[in-house]
Amino acid sequence: MPKVPGMVKGLGVTFRTMVETLKPSGGPATVQYPHEKEEPSPRARGVIALHEENCTACMLCSRECPDWCIYIEAHKTLAPPRRAGGKPRQVNQLDRFAIDYSLCMYCGICVEVCPFEALFWSPEYEFSEVSIADLLHEKERLGEWMETVPDFEAYEAGSEAKGKKVPR
């Protein structure tokens, strides 16, 4: 059988796509956004969520951030000792944790460098604001997004044992 010329094949591709789009079983690849919402993949980089209890204000994320968009303020305080009769522990109490999403470029370095599992990627993407200054989100808002963080999926079969848990 002679080879079908590429020009004819191309016509076939566009025609098939059109039929596929119009078929009730097919439909377009796009989503009519405000009317129906797109379902992002679980590990999509939508927004960065903060689990406040895990943060020690170590400033690693803030220092690694290429855009310098993370603001952290903390003070030292004393926590009750771990064992009875022990010395009270000195811990950092987080006063402020804010990410300026008008500067953030969603590189995810802060999530990667966080040694205490306080920052997570969430697929949530609807957090636009009318004013650009309103994109500076404080730790309360960042904490709300923790609910939208999906559980980690095992990278491959048998790796569940090492799989990390998302703190809830």
Place this chain on the structure above:
Amino acid sequence: MSGLIFAIELAYWQQTLIKVLVAAVLIPTTALILGIVFLFKMMSWMQSRMGPQEAGPRGLLQLAADGLKFLQKEDIIPDRADRFVFKAAPVVVLASTFLTYVILPAGPDLVIENLPTGIFFAMAVSSLSVVGVLMAGWASSNKYALMGGLRAGGQLIAYELPLILAVMGVVIQAGSLSMQDIVWAQADGSMFGFGGLGLPFVITQVLAFFIFMAAIQAELTQPPFDMPVAESEVVGGFHVEYTGFRFLFFFLGEFATAFAFAAIAATLFLGGWWVPGVDPNSALANVVGPIALFVKIMVVAFLIFWFRFTYPRFREDQLQRFAWKYLIPLALANITITGILVVVL
């Protein structure tokens, strides 16, 4: 009933007034239809999208909304532009489109003017748009516009030839330059003694049909021949400096010309307003004719836009080579063979 209507004698100025009004309403409408059906909807489907959805039912009024938007825009003329030529260019382009509609027959009696040299007239006035495009490119005082205008000039001149040569085959076979006579020749023709389907010239002139389709693609400066208006190369070409309703003129001209060329192709190759089973002499043909012609135009326009949405852009030298080395020799060969066969058979 229709016999009664056509029996009414109108003065020349009354006839002319009616014809002008019909043309003034018809031509923007055709551009709108092609724009919505093909540019917005079919292109979206072919790219697995839905196209405009918000303006009107299923987004069908999107183009009307866009047109209104163009009318609101500021009318900007560059400081160093040649103002008169700059303003005249879109009018020239649109005038060539309007003139092409003069000879399009939609029924035995439904034609603005049945010129004895109809198809020759159509080819002549459609070439006028080159002048308008060159004027636009030159008057804009913009290097991109100038490049685009010159590209358009070279392209349109190169593809006028295969266009006219492809038409020649049909004209030889029909024995007439009049659009109505060409339709009649197809209605009266027969295939191997079977006259029920007539003889649409696409069957005997399939090569000419192919050349014609390729040439009108280039005439309309559509992909794959859209170098004159290529955004990535000359940022829109000759209409880069045009805004508002002047740009709308170019847009309207492009799509109305696409409709006119589709109508010419439908008339020359697919039998025009004639449908098998309807007596072309009856009054019914005046009613069925426009519908049949419209369906055929939509089929041809579908082909045109299908090619448009499928193929990537040629390079400028590939374009010229394709015209001069392939299309024109093929068209000449087609004329020779048709001429010999018409004499022999």
